[in-house]
Amino acid sequence: MELGLVRQVDIDREMQAAYLSYAMSVIVARALPDARDGLKPVHRRILYAMYDMGLRPDAPYKKSARIVGEVLGKYHPHGDAAVYDSMV
Numbered sequence: 001m002e003l004g005l006v007r008q009v010d011i012d013r014e015m016q017a018a019y020l021s022y023a024m025s026v027i028v029a030r031a032l033p034d035a036r037d038g039l040k041p042v043h044r045r046i047l048y049a050m051y052d053m054g055l056r057p058d059a060p061y062k063k064s065a066r067i068v069g070e071v072l073g074k075y076h077p078h079g080d081a082a083v084y085d086s087m088v
Contacts, residue, residue, distance in 0.1 A: 042086045045075040064088065 033040050039047070049070045055062060068083045076083055 042076060042083065046071055046087050049075060
């Protein structure tokens with residue numbers, strides 16, 4: 001790519017190609033479960049946070065809000081509804 005070179009492109013074609021590329025990356029990286037364990041990234045983050053909090057079958061329970069807060073604070077800085085919906 002040469003600096004200072006202005007290339008004219010068709011905006012419709014460029015937007016379509018860019019959106020399609022982005023959409024496919026989202027589907028592959030986040031929306032489809034991984035073939036190795038069947039988990040999406042958000043589920044993996046939830047399980048890791050629960051493990052990190054010491055939540056085991058023999059441990060006292062924690063409220064869902066505590067787990068959601070832990071995931072949001074450390075691993076998933078998006079809306080709490082996405083984490084809560086994925087958890088329940």
